[in-house]
Amino acid sequence: MIQIALQKKLSAATGEMLLDINMQIEQGKLVTLYGSSGAGKTSILRMIAGLLQADTGTITVHQKTWLNTSTGICLKPQQRKIGFVFQDYALFPNMTVKENLLFALEKNQDKQIVKELIEIIELEDLQNRKPNNLSGGQKQRVALARALVRKPEILMLDEPLSALDKKMRIKLQDYILKVHKKFNITTLLISHDISEVIKMSDTVFMIENGKIIQQGNPIEVFTTKKVSGKFQFTGEVIDIKKEDVIYIVTVLIGTNFVKIIAEENEIQTITIGDPVLVASKAFNPLLQKIN
């Protein structure tokens, strides 16, 4: 169990903001922080990593105190066992991909883990290249692998996928899920893509102006009415077209387009670009194997 309670005055673009959060994360869960930019998500991760000082607060990871401002305990970033994937990847330009991973090894740690990670994250072909010769998605994979070398207690990813295109993003989401399951690492992910949050996480913390305004199962958090669909997906509204008395809404789910019929009263609160939940209840969908 990881317990985090942090308070800090931040100077945001809109003036001073008090960040005040209290989170409990179960071991081995994948948790997302969701919220608009400037809400304080990155500051939370940086405080957990020890890169930013909290004004007051405590961080306890598996009964070990990382931070307790009232007793003056504050472990340095080096002493906290964390994996951190930065938004700009932060790979060391002077080292090859493999050297970046080897650098992350602790003293006397077995090199086997580097080999294993190169295999899992499929970096074999890239291992002798320098980071400047890699694409964004490749850099991201290297950063993910590097963060895992130390076998961290918490893996934190600061909007790792925001700079990638949809296809790459889905691929990387799968890599993250794969290592999360394989190493059973408690993972904290920042995202402002609802479909990503729903796909990836067990729990979501919705953050606004430095406070947690909602938390829980992603689908419950994002849908106000509880839908007990047999079959449901989230997507983004791309187009709304009127045809006679009904409306046809085109929704992008993953990389597929889906057309859905809607009535006028359903359309009223929906505009293009809105994230939506597509669910079907009464009909049983067909399942067919494709070759």
Add this chain to the structure above:
Amino acid sequence: MIDWQPLLLTFKLALITTCLLLVISIPIAYWLAYTKSKIKPILETLVSMPLVLPPTVLGFYLLIAFSPANTFGNWLDTYMGLRLIFSFEGVLFASILYSLPFMVHPIQAGFSNLNSTIIEASYILGKSKTTTLFKVLLPNIKPSLLTGIVLAFAHTIGEFGVVLMIGGNIPGKTKVASIAIYDEVEALNYTTANWYSIILFVITFSILLLVYLINGGYLKRFWK
């Protein structure tokens, strides 16, 4: 034929100055690049002073300070056995001060231009500040280091005023090439002065050219 001693002395001085400066400047540049201290502007100004101060001013004060007739100079002389005026050690000390900004500035700029997240990434991977400095920071500012080394070296070759003030014109000890040129011109030996000048010109030109070729990546392309 010309006397090679002033030239050899010049390069000996420049070489030792550059090596010592590199060791001194890395911590100073590191501190200046990352500190949030309020006295940073004062230290920055002090480091930059040799850029604008006439070399004779620096030489004059060093001469006064190191003179055995003064308390400090006397203390150095009696307890440390160091007589810094009219000696190679004194010229070396003055050269280090005089060329300090030429080494510190490029390295400081190199540190400041590095993406600060790679430092944080290294700390998070459990690496100490020293390991981060030697394995991550310095290898990534190689061009800045090279620029600093070459500028400090070339600048030391070219110094005149400071050496003359504190070192005088003692053959084999403080008579460097730039002073030898002045000396020869005074004695109307234009041919010898011309030889010294041409040699200095060619060498400094080649050194600078080499730096621009390396930092501009021309050599790498050539080797490919």
